[in-house]
Amino acid sequence: MDFQLTEDQRALRDGVRDLLEGRFDRTALRAAVDASERAGAAALDRELWRELGAAGFFSLALPEADGGVGLGLPEAVLAFEEAGRALLPGPLVATFLAAGEIPGAASGDVMVTAADGPLVAWLDEADVVRGDVAGAVPARSVDPLTPLHRLPADAPREDGGPFLDGAGALLTAAEQLGSAARTTEMAVQYARERVQFGQLIGAFQAVKHLCAQMLVRAEIARGAVYAAAVTGDPLEVCGAKLLADDAAVRNARDCLQVHGGMGFTWEADVHLHLKRAWVRAGTGRSAGDAEEALAAAL
Amino acid sequence: MDLTYTAEEDEFRARLSRWLARTLPELPPPPDPLDWPGRRAYDTGWQRRLYDAGYAGLHWPVDAGGQGATPTQHLIFLEETEKAGAPYVGANFVGLLHAGPTIASEGSAEQRARWLPPVLRGEEVWCQGFSEPDAGSDLASLCTRAWRDGDHYVVSGSKIWTSHAEVADWCELLVRTTPVSGSVPKHRGISWLAMPMDAPGITVRPLRTLAGSTEFAEMFLDEVRVPVSHRVGDENDGWRVTMVTLSYERGTAFVGEVVACRRVLGELAREARKNGRWDDAVLRRRLGHLSAEFAALWRLTQWNVSESQRTGGVPGVGGSVFKLHYSHARQELYEAAADVLGPGALDLGHPWNHDRLSSLSYTIAAGTSQIQQNIVAERILGLPKGR
Numbered sequence: 131m132d133f134q135l136t137e138d139q140r141a142l143r144d145g146v147r148d149l150l151e152g153r154f155d156r157t158a159l160r161a162a163v164d165a166s167e168r169a170g171a172a173a174l175d176r177e178l179w180r181e182l183g184a185a186g187f188f189s190l191a192l193p194e195a196d197g198g199v200g201l202g203l204p205e206a207v208l209a210f211e212e213a214g215r216a217l218l219p220g221p222l223v224a225t226f227l228a229a230g231e232i233p234g235a236a237s238g239d240v241m242v243t244a245a246d247g248p249l250v251a252w253l254d255e256a257d258v259v260r261g262d263v264a265g266a267v268p269a270r271s272v273d274p275l276t277p278l279h280r281l282p283a284d285a286p287r288e289d290g291g292p293f294l295d296g297a298g299a300l301l302t303a304a305e306q307l308g309s310a311a312r313t314t315e316m317a318v319q320y321a322r323e324r325v326q327f328g329q330l331i332g333a334f335q336a337v338k339h340l341c342a343q344m345l346v347r348a349e350i351a352r353g354a355v356y357a358a359a360v361t362g363d364p365l366e367v368c369g370a371k372l373l374a375d376d377a378a379v380r381n382a383r384d385c386l387q388v389h390g391g392m393g394f395t396w397e398a399d400v401h402l403h404l405k406r407a408w409v410r411a412g413t414g415r416s417a418g419d420a421e422e423a424l425a426a427a428l
Numbered sequence: 429m430d431l432t433y434t435a436e437e438d439e440f441r442a443r444l445s446r447w448l449a450r451t452l453p454e455l456p457p458p459p460d461p462l463d464w465p466g467r468r469a470y471d472t473g474w475q476r477r478l479y480d481a482g483y484a485g486l487h488w489p490v491d492a493g494g495q496g497a498t499p500t501q502h503l504i505f506l507e508e509t510e511k512a513g514a515p516y517v518g519a520n521f522v523g524l525l526h527a528g529p530t531i532a533s534e535g536s537a538e539q540r541a542r543w544l545p546p547v548l549r550g551e552e553v554w555c556q557g558f559s560e561p562d563a564g565s566d567l568a569s570l571c572t573r574a575w576r577d578g579d580h581y582v583v584s585g586s587k588i589w590t591s592h593a594e595v596a597d598w599c600e601l602l603v604r605t606t607p608v609s610g611s612v613p614k615h616r617g618i619s620w621l622a623m624p625m626d627a628p629g630i631t632v633r634p635l636r637t638l639a640g641s642t643e644f645a646e647m648f649l650d651e652v653r654v655p656v657s658h659r660v661g662d663e664n665d666g667w668r669v670t671m672v673t674l675s676y677e678r679g680t681a682f683v684g685e686v687v688a689c690r691r692v693l694g695e696l697a698r699e700a701r702k703n704g705r706w707d708d709a710v711l712r713r714r715l716g717h718l719s720a721e722f723a724a725l726w727r728l729t730q731w732n733v734s735e736s737q738r739t740g741g742v743p744g745v746g747g748s749v750f751k752l753h754y755s756h757a758r759q760e761l762y763e764a765a766a767d768v769l770g771p772g773a774l775d776l777g778h779p780w781n782h783d784r785l786s787s788l789s790y791t792i793a794a795g796t797s798q799i800q801q802n803i804v805a806e807r808i809l810g811l812p813k814g815r
Contacts, residue, residue: 131430131431131433131434131500131503131730131733131734132429132430132737133429133430133431133727133730133731133733133734134429134731134734134735134738135429136429136695156610193804204429225591234578251447266679273625314809318809318810318811322810322812323634323812329812329814330803330811330812330814332811332812332814333811333812333813333814334814335798335801335802335814336810337807338801338802338806338811338814339798339801339802339805340632341805341809341811342800342801342804342805342809343752343801344754345749345804345808345809346753346804349728349746349749350721350724350725350728351724352728352731353724353727353728353731354723354724354727355732356429356718356727356731357431357723357724357727357730359429360429360430360431361431366723368720368724369719369720369724370720370724372717372720373720373721373724400660418713419717420717420720421712421713421714421716421717421720422709422712422713423611424715424716424717424718424719424720425697425712425716425719426715426716427719428693428694428696428697428715428716428719
């Protein structure tokens with residue numbers, strides 16, 4: 131047993147981080163937010179989508195014989211964690227899951243979305259839609275970079291499936307983990323710069339303890355998400371999603387608190403993390419249903 | 429990232445599990461939790477069986493009398509013994525998990541030969557003389573004095589929260605060998621001594637905990653003579669020696685307990701299904717949530733063990749992250765247990781209720797959660813020191 135990242139896994143993670151920092155840094159993120167505000171709807175950067183495809187982001191887990199990279203779920207989790215850190219928009223999980231099944235998905239030429247609950251993301255922009263979206267009506271999405279449609283309440287729901295306890299839930303959890311780790315860093319960075327009462331606010335225990343608990347939540351989620359990636363066990367995936375949702379949402383809220391009044395502004399990025407975390411937490415199984423599933427197995 | 433065990437590790441697990449299945453039925457009935465002399469006899473008896481079977485000091489280095497097992501084998505040992513419901517380390521806690529590893533790492537050859545074998549054989553019990561009335565979380569402020577008189581230290585002062593003092597043969601004692609002065613930081617004048625508990629001048633007064641038992645005591649030291657040869661590490665270097673001890677405490681001491689908590693969670697679910705409390709969706713969901721948390725804590729344990737196996741060093745500050753969440757989750761577990769029991773939660777005849785009371789110490793002992801949060805914030809996250 132060696133439950134640590136291998137050299138190759140570290141290199142992969144660093145490579146994805148470098149790619150995203152170069153191609154979708156804060157300036158690009160804010161430009162995307164501004165553009166979506168102006169246009170009244172978020173648009174996806176198709177060029178970036180194809181660059182991700184060319185870098186092997188969507189084909190990571192496809193066998194090499196099928197033009198993929200031939201890696202496994204743990205590597206995919208590391209890549210999606212980076213996407214979560216960077217707040218990369220788009221139906222990443224649905225497109226990843228479609229690679230190898232829907233032509234063009236792996237290369238990033240085709241953008242795929244899926245109906246995996248009461249909400250569908252990126253319905254108007256997607257080239258291919260999986261699942262029944264009859265009667266979907268546009269919603270004013272809380273997340274400026276994730277357009278949403280609502281499905282009728284009586285629409286048929288898939289029972290099980292990738293977004294409830296499969297790879298979809300796990301990759302969504304990995305994005306939540308990346309976001310939870312990023313908001314921890316943002317809070318710590320702010321606490322080391324902001325001066326009040328003549329000292330850095332990070333010297334106050336009240337602030338320290340918020341930051342320490344953020345790290346604890348992120349690390350607990352990390353243990354759960356990585357282990358679920360290795361075992362692929364549906365219950366472990368279920369627990370990982372539950373804890374990662376919790377870490378992403380609560381860390382974003384605590385990060386907002388550490389930022390004080392600044393955290394409540396549109397200008398700070400904190401709200402973008404919180405809103406995306408809410409959207410991801412609303413994907414797949416609800417927290418209550420996940421807890422019920424875990425309890426049933428006791 | 430790999431969670432599979434090697435064939436050698438699987439074989440180790442199988443052999444241990446066979447031994448446990450054979451040995452556990454032979455054990456005498458466990459003592460009353462309030463009866464410390466009884467607990468000492470029971471716990472040291474169990475340690476002797478482990479020793480005879482070759483499982484004592486499994487992960488200690490061979491030159492310290494241990495088996496030189498890998499951290500992963502130690503993890504398997506803790507997992508299997510807890511799963512099988514084997515006795516807890518109990519009265520041997522300080523000897524096996526604090527003083528022993530400290531002496532193994534920092535002691536001389538003579539000191540290792542003198543103190544380690546009796547711990548492994550279950551012959552000698554240690555207690556921990558760290559805290560003082562004015563130096564608990566602020567341990568470096570301790571003021572029990574030790575001054576040289578020939579080849580002895582003469583020690584005077586008082587200690588508190590001295591775990592297992594009532595039944596101990598030895599005390600790992602922190603004393604001040606250089607008085608605090610403006611120029612020397614207060615943690616620089618501390619030394620680590622092994623004090624025999626039968627030395628003249630020691631008065632032990634057991635303290636009753638809220639759980640009714642006497643886990644710890646206050647200890648008064650009136651010119652107690654301790655040979656200089658009983659000092660582990662250099663004079664005034666006791667703080668560094670102590671940090672070695674504490675990293676063991678935070679890093680590994682609670683590992684097996686996670687397995688135990690997962691077992692208790694299963695028992696909670698069975699009891700709730702039996703007594704009808706399972707129909708309460710709020711309670712069911714709490715148990716489901718706890719299940720995810722203890723599974724994650726177990727995975728985090730495997731992560732930390734793998735890390736220490738790679739670095740070959742003592743467990744790092746990551747232990748503080750673990751302890752912060754574990755101590756909280758353990759308390760939540762026994763709050764849920766009380767909810768499952770309903771009115772039965774007020775009956776101390778049920779073991780869960782004693783464990784519920786004991787769990788209250790988890791966010792205090794071995795560094796309060798507030799201190800742990802400071803450690804995480806300052807040493808891992810790099811936030812400035814302050815108030």
